[in-house]
Amino acid sequence: MMSSELYPVIFKRKSVRKFVKEPLENSVLDDIRRQITTLEPLFEDIKTEVAILGEKEMGGIFSIKAPHYLAIYSEEKEGYLLNAGYLLQQLDLYLSKEEIGTVWLGLGKPQENLKAKNGLPYVITLAFGKANEKLHRKSISEFKRKAAAEISSVKGAPILVEAVRLAPSSTNNQPWYLESSEGGISVYCKKISKLKNTFFPLGKKLIAIDMGIALCHLKIAGLHLEKDIKFKKENKAETTNYDYVITAVLE
Ligand SMILES: Cc1cc2nc3c(=O)[nH]c(=O)nc-3n(C[C@H](O)[C@H](O)[C@H](O)COP(=O)(O)O)c2cc1C
Structure with missing residues (x-):
């Protein structure tokens, strides 16, 4: 699934x-089921499952109505939220490439009997279906995002920085910060107390998912540059405003 073919989707x-209320055709859903089997995790040792849920299987008062939902379930090991964001963002980009509308749903809640799958707790959902509004952006100016200088001090890797900058995040928080480090780019996450529009503890969970989404964009931009990025945890201290997440090593 992780391929440079997803790179142009980041920009639209x-x-x-x-x-549209109507479900997608079965052949399309079958293709999505096939794609799910090709997702690449950030951390191999975390058990996950991705399921397609129907219109009536997802609720929550602030939820969005869609004909289908992709729900991810995961073992709650260290790094599982990063991993969940990283996995589902691959599908977010794939579906957008296939002209299918999507939205991440931090506020969705699956039906009681779908809150766990094979013993793995529910993490988050991506709603999807035929769009009944504009599907793609025509230019980067349509993205509401911080300027590159606000989210990065990295010099000489504009393609990688831009891919992270354009990533979606919960309440458009854009919690990421990138810094050069030996052999790569160190990725930081803004401390929750420094972010606006977040609601503890849901916000804290969603921000970790946001960071996984950003790492997915970073990986795909790396593939576009024919670099296979490996993510490694180094010993780096947190700063006043940021927590260290991981380092992207460019090979
Ligand atoms: C983890 C996560 C959770 C989100 N939850 C919701 C949600 O519950 N409802 C909603 O309308 N949008 C939700 N969003 C969508 C964001 O608001 C959106 O991605 C952000 O504002 C940037 O806009 P864009 O995706 O159109 O570029 C979520 C996004 C992420 C990444």
């Missing part, structure tokens, strides 16, 4: 919040 994807 957007959240879709209005969907």
Whole structure:
């Protein structure tokens, strides 16, 4: 699934919040099921499952109505939220490439009997279906994002920085910060107390997922540059405003 073919999608994807009620064709859903088997995890040792849920299987008062939902379930090991974001963002980009609308749903809640799958707890959902609004952005100026200088001090890797900058995040928080380090780029996450519009503890969970989404964009931009990025945890201290997440090593 992780391929440079997803790279151009980073520059046009957007959240879709209005969907056509009708479900997608079975052949399309079968293809998505096939794609799920090709997802690449950030951490191999975390058990996960991705399921397609129907219209009636997802609720939550602030949820968005869609004909389908991709729900991810995961073992709650260290790094599982990063891993969940990293996995589902591959599908977010894939679906957008296939002209299918998507939106991450931090506020969705699956039905009681779908809150766990094979013993793995529910983490988060991506709603999807035929878009009943504009599906893609036409230019980067349509993205509401911080300037590159606000999220990075990295010199000489504009393609990688831009891919992270354009990533979607919960309440558009954009919690990421990138810094050069030996052999790569160190990735930091803004401390929750320094972010606006977040609600503890849900916000804290969503921000970790946001960081996984950013790492997915970083990996894909690396593939576009024919670099296979490996993510490694180094010993780096947190700073006043940021927590250290991981280092992207360019090979
Ligand atoms: C982890 C996560 C959770 C989100 N939860 C919701 C949600 O519950 N409802 C919603 O309308 N949008 C949700 N969003 C979508 C963001 O608001 C959106 O990605 C952000 O504002 C950037 O806009 P864009 O995706 O159109 O580029 C979520 C996004 C992420 C990454």
